[in-house]
Ligand SMILES: Nc1ncnc2c1ncn2[C@@H]1O[C@H](COP(=O)(O)OP(=O)(O)O)[C@@H](O)[C@H]1O
């Protein structure tokens with residue numbers, strides 16, 4: 001398998017590093033070296049069973065970000081803090097603006113450019129950045145390394161110990177038609193409570209860009225963090241997100257993953273429940289239509305005793321699209337007295353669409369409470385009929401039922417923040433698909 | 435009422451068979467039913483389990499699992515066969531299901547709103563919708579929080595029937611078909627349901643009350659009663675036929691019985 005020429009990537013990495021502190025420049029170099037040495041992952045690896053990694057290899061170095069952001073998402077109230085406690089706006093991986101509500105700035109939480117923070121807040125950033133690369137067996141590490149070498153920027157969110165943010169942190173990220181690499185770091189210190197909403201969209205519906213992004217999430221002891229990812233890229237975009245998280249004693253990580261766009265999506269989400277009492281709830285919804293290919297992979301590792309996880313991923317597939325979901329769950333002997341529940345349900349809206357569900361359970365102790373469920377089916381005819389007897393057209397009845405199927409995740413999006421936008425996108429896509 | 439208007443519902447020699455998933459048509463369940471229901475009247479259709487009551491209810495509403503194999507069913511003079519399900523609702527038909535479906539993730543308020551919009555063909559302004567719903571909720575003894583739940587999801591039997599009544603009252607159907615709306619209800623719930631049906635009665639509307647037991651007919655007095663046995667109407671009469679069935683059972687009406 002031929003890996004595309006490295007030299008432009010090397011020079012791009014060096015150019016990026018020239019503005020970075022030495023420790024970060026060294027980490028970039030190490031990442032690039034690992035990426036170059038390792039070549040591409042083998043398709044025998046489960047992570048790559050459904051998606052050929054060659055399709056994610058950038059043919060060129062990351063494009064220089066456009067300085068013009070373009071129109072803000074219509075529901076993004078720029079410069080107002082009515083709904084968000086802080087916001088950040090990024091373009092092609094580069095933060096253009098970030099601000100914290102001045103009324104709560106005294107709480108000391110940070111939302112800023114990650115590379116700037118690496119220079120100015122080394123003590124906060126260095127111990128955490130890249131720290132999760134080898135968790136969960138280093139799954140997806142190859143592209144994680146690439147994003148380490150090349151990332152043009154990203155957001156650093158830091159919520160100090162004991163701070164409660166009553167409104168979400170809102171991050172809007174737009175990408176264009178080129179190749180972009182970004183990296184973000186979210187740190188929730190002990191006993192804090194916060195919600196972060198990350199919205200990813202394409203500058204133009206027809207943009208066929210590629211985005212590699214890695215997001216590292218640290219949940220401290222007793223902290224409660226919710227992260228909502230809303231991916232509404234154009235249908236020609238390629239997206240390769242790697243989201244890695246680690247949860248400490250009695251911490252709770254709630255993730256809501258909404259994947260609506262992208263022509264090719266290869267997503268990896270790993271959670272290490274590192275200390276007793278750590279908990280993770282992961283909700284995901286995926287909508288695919290046309291010829292789009294969406295491949296979601298999760299890896300939950302109960303590395304400590306008495307940890308718990310609850311995962312519910314749902315996909316609806318239309319047209320000639322394809323979705324695959326692989327849910328890996330590991331409870332080693334060290335994870336005794338843990339509980340883990342996984343469910344993956346798929347709605348197949350057309351005979352020509354396909355949804356695969358692959359549970360991978362690796363449970364090495366009997367002292368656990370575990371369940372998993374997998375179901376793939378068309379829309380229930382009786383439900384459709386019931387709705388139609390009440391005056392809904394066949395198309396409206398279908399929409400209603402599919403939106404209902406997605407509702408458990410949609411209702412977890414903070415009020416006034418994107419939920420209506422997501423429903424609109426879904427309704428539009430469902431209207432076109434039926 | 436002028437008899438020159440076509441009846442609300444006119445079934446003549448209606449024959450219905452089930453359609454299997456593979457498309458094959460099974461043995462006839464309804465074997466030639468004739469019945470005329472005029473506006474302003476309530477008819478009761480009685481029959482023991484398996485006699486074909488739900489089949490008739492379902493075929494009137496256009497359930498895809500049943501096929502009309504003979505005869506006709508006319509609503510206001512128009513043959514219903516081939517009319518899409520949602521169009522039947524828009525023409526004023528309503529079926530209260532014996533087993534209403536749960537719609538997980540679909541909020542009650544949203545469902546009702548979309549339904550009213552579909553049937554009326556125009557959006558209902560919130561200003562009009564909210565007080566209307568409130569009025570019916572109070573009459574049905576349903577708490578306001580009901581509106582934020584998911585349709586029939588985790589509802590008790592009584593709650594499901596109240597939900598159906600709420601929906602019926604909002605849509606004000608010209609012809610309501612109620613399939614065993616009384617089964618499994620305690621007396622208080624039964625009275626609430628009967629009261630809803632009575633509220634709907636008017637010279638323009640009609641109701642077909644499908645039931646196993648006579649009990650609900652003490653509260654909703656029918657103009658005509660039909661007894662269905664093995665897919666055929668074996669006897670029609672006035673309200674007292676229901677009481678006779680109650681005391682004597684169905685056996686004496688069976689073919690060949692003395
Ligand atoms: N889809 C179907 N396919 C085959 N047989 C059916 C189907 N639905 C109902 N039946 C049969 O038709 C008869 C009448 O059923 P139904 O209409 O449900 O009766 P009731 O509502 O009076 O209890 C029963 O014998 C039942 O088993």
Ligand SMILES: [Mg+2]
Pocket residue numbers: 487488489532613614
């Ligand atoms: Mg029945």
